[in-house]
Amino acid sequence: MSGLITALSQFTFDNEVQRVFHGRGGLFQGEEHLCLDWYPPVLLLTSFKSLDEPEQQALFTAITEQYHQQADSKELNLVFQHRSGGQTVTELVCGSVPDNHVVTEQGALFNVHIMRGQNHGLFLDMANGRRWVQQHAKGKKVLNLFAYTCGFSVAALLGGADEVVNMDMSKGALSIGKQNHVLNNLPQGVRYLGHDIFKSWGKLTKLGPYDLIVADPPSNQKGSFVATKDYERLLKRLPSLLAADGEVLLCLNAPELGCDFLMQQVSETAPQLHYVERIANPDIFADIDEQKSLKVLRYSMA
Structure with missing residues (x-):
């Protein structure tokens, strides 16, 4: 997960919705199944293959540690979505997701709903x-x-x-x-x-x-x-x-x-x-x- 954590370490947590890490592009060997997105104030981790419990926890721990190095006292809001075999499962790992979740892109405002569906x-x-x-x-x-x-x-x-x-x-x-x-x-x-x-x-x-x-x-x-x-x-x-x-x-x-x-x-x-x-x-x-x-x-x- 070195590519993902490196990308996260270089990321600026501002108010702009954006992708943090794009493993799906195939440029990071062994991490092709992973993507990480910033929907302020929530990080969304997506895996396109099945991960066992230890693999999930290792990812969650690494993301948490890196986030707190950059964001200091700000609470981490982390959502994990797992897509495999035609099934999509979304869970709140820690923190919370706004009930009315509005993000900003290039000055425009958009409603998002990261807890349901793909x-x-x-x-x-x-x-x-x-x-x-x-x-x-x-x-x-x-x-x-x-x-x-x-x-x-x-x-x-x-x-x-x-x-x-x-x-x-x-x-x-x-x-x-x-x-x-x-x-x-x-x-x-x-x-x-x-x-x-x-x-x-x-x-x-x-x-x-x-x-x-x-x-x-x-x-x-x-x-x-x-x-x-x-x-x-x-x-x-x-x-x-x-x-x-x-x-x-x-x-x-x-x-x-x-x-x-x-x-x-x-x-x-x-x-x-x-x-x-x-x-x-x-x-x-x-x-x-x-x-x-x-x-x-x-x-x-x-």
Whole structure:
């Protein structure tokens, strides 16, 4: 666990939500199963393989000792999530988790819920994508597909977007998204559509065209989106929703599918879209094979 503890020893415990250690990138031999995140004021340790009791306790002890060397008298709030064999178990190791847990990213506020499920309300590897949207949304109409808890929408409106349309099948996720907009004093200029995207093209077309579309679908979620068969269906429709000089961010977080998969899909299905760049991931998410990490590709109609 030397990589994790070294990363922790160099970490600054400020008010910004962020990843502390990214073992999943494969750069730390023997620690590929471990990740550590800072959701102020809570540390979240995640293991993607089964750990026996002595292994768990060794990790907890090392993290506790290192934390107290840096944070002095501040209480350690530590949560451990174990994912293995299709099961997810989350436990509070010590301290506490706020009932209304709000974190800050780049000046924006977000509700998170780290004690339930694998998705905590904010995907930390997408921080640069949200930053890019905030920097380029001024005066634009934005369509946020697979909106989840509307992180891109918050970023767009903070960046001066005229209007954002959020669509997601999960009304529960959109409800949290509404709370995120209230947290950031952004009650105006936003819509929330709790629909199946593939059954709502007419509605989306009526509300368009859009200057910027963000598509951040799950990579393999039965009943919602499976990238290998559904990205093509999505891409067939996107050009007709875009303004003449519109742009789109296409996101894919499937380790088994690289940029070539997505670029080929665009070339064959939506040749009107022209590749501009790949938005870099935060440095902490460096991967031994960057094709396995999060892909955020920027395309333009111009």
